[in-house]
Amino acid sequence: MVPPDPHSHDHHGQGHAHAHGPASPHPAQAAPWSILRMPVVSRLGAALAVSACLWTVVWLATR
Numbered sequence: 001m002v003p004p005d006p007h008s009h010d011h012h013g014q015g016h017a018h019a020h021g022p023a024s025p026h027p028a029q030a031a032p033w034s035i036l037r038m039p040v041v042s043r044l045g046a047a048l049a050v051s052a053c054l055w056t057v058v059w060l061a062t063r
Helices: 040-061
Strands: 008-010 017-019
Touching: none
Parallel strands: none
Antiparallel strands: 008 017
């Protein structure tokens, strides 16, 4: 079996390989969703919901 080329790799099974030097970063990709684009009220609501779920897990684990 031939070892893979360290400079040419497939990302997330997309089927296309690309090459770049080890010092050059990957180009920016458009994000389909970003928490930074959410309004502040929505971000706070999401944070409270996640916090409530985590506290529920803690509460259930200590019962």
